[in-house]
Amino acid sequence: MLESFYGLRDLGVNVDSNLNFVSHINQIAAKAHVRSSQILRCFLSKDVATLVKAFVIYVRPILDYCTTVWSPCAKTHIDKIESVQCMFTKRLSGMPNFSYDERLKRINLDRLELRRIHTDIITCYKILHGLIDVNRDHFFTLATHTQTRGHSCKLFHPVSRINVRANFFSIRVIPVWNKLPEYVVSSNSLSNFISLIKTVDFGYALKGSH
DSSP, X not given: OOOOOSEEEETTEEEETTSOOHHHHHHXXXXXXXHHHHHHHHOSOOXXXXXXXXXXXXXXXXXXXXXXXXXXXXXXXXXXHHHHHHHHHHTSTTOTTSOHHXXXXXXXXXXXXXXXXXXXXXXXXXXXXXXXXXXXXXXOOBOOSOOSSXXXXXXXXXXXXXXXXXXXXXXXXXXXXXXXXXXXXXXXXXXXXXXHHTXXXXXXXXXXXX
């Protein structure tokens, strides 16, 4: 008799039988909170730049790993991930009286949610330009209708009636990709594309608070 499993861990990502990543989000958020607290307690130096560098090296990779697979859609889960960086930055010297976004601006960091959006569209660019060894047609279909507004590489956005499908990478990235400026999409190199997306305001796509 085959044993039933309601969840598994594959390449470091936890997923349950309903393709839900709540357990993964809870686990990495807890791990990242512990590690960020250790940095604040254990580092003799209270220099903000040093502590931020330690956070970027030892904590952020935990929260950034494989986000194209598990990137949260619910505000509750988005905020849980963001709370790690929010709490860390608030405990830095001279930062408690500033808002979260003001703190990030002062230490030159992006919201974690914004980093996930960047990762999604960079992955989309790689797939569309054959920089990843996958079949582009399995993920995206180029829009066939012509419009006067928007760029020349728009993607067809299929109807998704269930949340699991709607929040899957190849569906959730389409509205963001289709709103990119022409000068970004027409970039002739990955490095240039990555530089250009940093000039785009993705505020409309952010769902989190703080």
